[in-house]
Amino acid sequence: MELNQLTAHELIDKLKDKQANASAVLDAIYSRIEKVEPSVKAYVRVNDVKKPVCNPQPDSLLKGLPITIKDNICTEGINTECCSKILQGFRPPYDATVINKLKKSGAEIFPLKANMDEFAFGSSTENSRYGATHNPWDLESVPGGSSGGSAASVAADEAIWALGSDTGGSIRQPASFCGVVGLKPTYGRVSRYGLIAFASSLDQIGPITRDVRDSSILSQVIFGYDPNDSTSVKQDVPDFSKSLTNDIRGLKVGIPGEYFVEGMDAEVKTIIEEAINKLNSLGAVSQKVSLPHTEYAVPVYYIIATAEASSNLARFDGVQYGWRAKSDNLIEMYKKTRGEGFGDEAKRRIILGTFALSHGYYDAYYLRALKVRTLIKQDFDAVFKDFDCIVTPTSPTPAFKIGEKTQDPLKMYLSDIYTISVNLAGIPAISIPCGFTKKGLPVGLQIMARPFDEAMLFRVAHTFEQNTDWHKSNPKL
Numbered sequence: 008m009e010l011n012q013l014t015a016h017e018l019i020d021k022l023k024d025k026q027a028n029a030s031a032v033l034d035a036i037y038s039r040i041e042k043v044e045p046s047v048k049a050y051v052r053v054n055d056v057k058k059p060v061c062n063p064q065p066d067s068l069l070k071g072l073p074i075t076i077k078d079n080i081c082t083e084g085i086n087t088e089c090c091s092k093i094l095q096g097f098r099p100p101y102d103a104t105v106i107n108k109l110k111k112s113g114a115e116i117f118p119l120k121a122n123m124d125e126f127a128f129g130s131s132t133e134n135s136r137y138g139a140t141h142n143p144w145d146l147e148s149v150p151g152g153s154s155g156g157s158a159a160s161v162a163a164d165e166a167i168w169a170l171g172s173d174t175g176g177s178i179r180q181p182a183s184f185c186g187v188v189g190l191k192p193t194y195g196r197v198s199r200y201g202l203i204a205f206a207s208s209l210d211q212i213g214p215i216t217r218d219v220r221d222s223s224i225l226s227q228v229i230f231g232y233d234p235n236d237s238t239s240v241k242q243d244v245p246d247f248s249k250s251l252t253n254d255i256r257g258l259k260v261g262i263p264g265e266y267f268v269e270g271m272d273a274e275v276k277t278i279i280e281e282a283i284n285k286l287n288s289l290g291a292v293s294q295k296v297s298l299p300h301t302e303y304a305v306p307v308y309y310i311i312a313t314a315e316a317s318s319n320l321a322r323f324d325g326v327q328y329g330w331r332a333k334s335d336n337l338i339e340m341y342k343k344t345r346g347e348g349f350g351d352e353a354k355r356r357i358i359l360g361t362f363a364l365s366h367g368y369y370d371a372y373y374l375r376a377l378k379v380r381t382l383i384k385q386d387f388d389a390v391f392k393d394f395d396c397i398v399t400p401t402s403p404t405p406a407f408k409i410g411e412k413t414q415d416p417l418k419m420y421l422s423d424i425y426t427i428s429v430n431l432a433g434i435p436a437i438s439i440p441c442g443f444t445k446k447g448l449p450v451g452l453q454i455m456a457r458p459f460d461e462a463m464l465f466r467v468a469h470t471f472e473q474n475t476d477w478h479k480s481n482p483k484l
Contacts, residue, residue, distance in 0.1 A: 009035050011035040011036050014167075015168050032167075049160035051135070074109060076106070090124070093330050105201070142159065154173070172213070176423040176430070178213045179451065186482075187478075188217065190435070198236040209315070209431070219469040226247060247461070258395045262399075264295055272444075274444045275404060275405065279450070304383060323349075400451070439477075
């Protein structure tokens with residue numbers, strides 16, 4: 008097996024035992040990128056590739072391990088453009104907090120970024136100014152979004168692991184589509200300082216990895232309080248390695264009936280039911296539960312998320328940074344810059360959000376959405392009084408074809424129907440591989456837990472993983 012195909016924890020052991028060196032790991036990654044990137048297109052600005060430079064301490068945990076970063080996480084001196092023309096050429100003068108933490112732990116930061124939907128607006132990574140990323144399991148299908156580049160790079164062995172961001176499922180859904188592990192942490196668990204905002208009350212940075220152990224290792228590094236982020240929570244970070252017990256006997260697992268409804272792909276339903284049976288065979292006790300306000304999650308999300316997006320994107324006007332349209336008139340420059348700089352989906356969400364916040368509509372839409380958001384959170388609180396975790400599909404379907412949903416925004420938005428509630432409630436969730444369709448497309452199992460109980464997610468996900476082989480499968484590229 009090539010070095011680029013190993014998990015991070017396997018590489019950590021090899022590097023410690025001097026069975027491999029950092030240069031060999033990097034060479035394997037870059038060789039793989041050269042081979043498959045023309046087909047997968049997981050990265051942006053590939054022609055700018057230069058080997059990363061990092062000078063970690065000799066005993067650094069992640070010394071010599073490269074990590075792929077989504078194009079909306081600031082990296083000092085390295086282009087960070089959110090795959091949008093309006094941020095063309097923007098090189099942040101500082102690192103995001105998660106990047107600082109990675110560097111201190113010895114990780115190598117790639118000078119190229121992972122492709123994404125523009126400003127994270129999308130569920131397929133088709134809304135990028137650099138073009139669509141392709142799913143390594145089927146190059147005619149999408150990898151999911153908006154962190155599709157991050158997920159595809161890991162699935163295609165072009166990366167050891169990666170960071171993405173999750174606003175409504177943007178880590179978990181592509182992880183499901185690409186057959187890898189994706190974690191959305193509790194809101195406030197990971198600093199958002201240096202993450203270019205989509206919707207500030209929903210966004211969270213999280214890891215995309217090959218297995219659950221890698222996810223726990225990366226989480227151990229990036230979790231923690233940050234005074235630079237006013238939404239960061241002072242909460243102790245436990246030793247997640249203690250959660251990898253391969254034991255879920257007696258755990259109570261809730262199965263919400265609202266997630267098994269008409270419109271769900273038949274193969275996905277069968278695979279998820281088999282996964283639940285597997286958890287039961289390992290000693291868990293599953294029982295049906297109700298999350299009654301689930302049906303309102305999508306409309307609530309797209310009111311709140313677009314409203315916050317329209318506010319956050321108001322700063323991009325061509326004056327201080329990024330791309331600027333040529334004009335002799337200031338007002339005309341604003342209009343042309345935003346008109347030419349933003350893509351269609353970004354414009355759609357700005358318009359929707361501005362409408363929801365406008366005079367006469369704020370109470371009718373945004374304020375009402377906030378009230379229903381509280382009800383959605385209360386649904387989860389009620390279930391978690393009696394259950395240790397909740398298990399659902401990550402997505403109602405496997406990966407769909409490129410171009411299949413681009414002409415129908417509402418159909419595209421429904422791709423996130425099973426992931427959105429987690430962000431609205433602020434709870435943690437993880438997606439792990441649990442099977443394949445007859446056409447060979449991965450299916451993901453989503454596990455949810457109480458706020459700040461990522462340890463429970465790792466315990467359940469690791470136990471399932473240790474007793475199945477789905478995470479060991481690789482696409483044939």
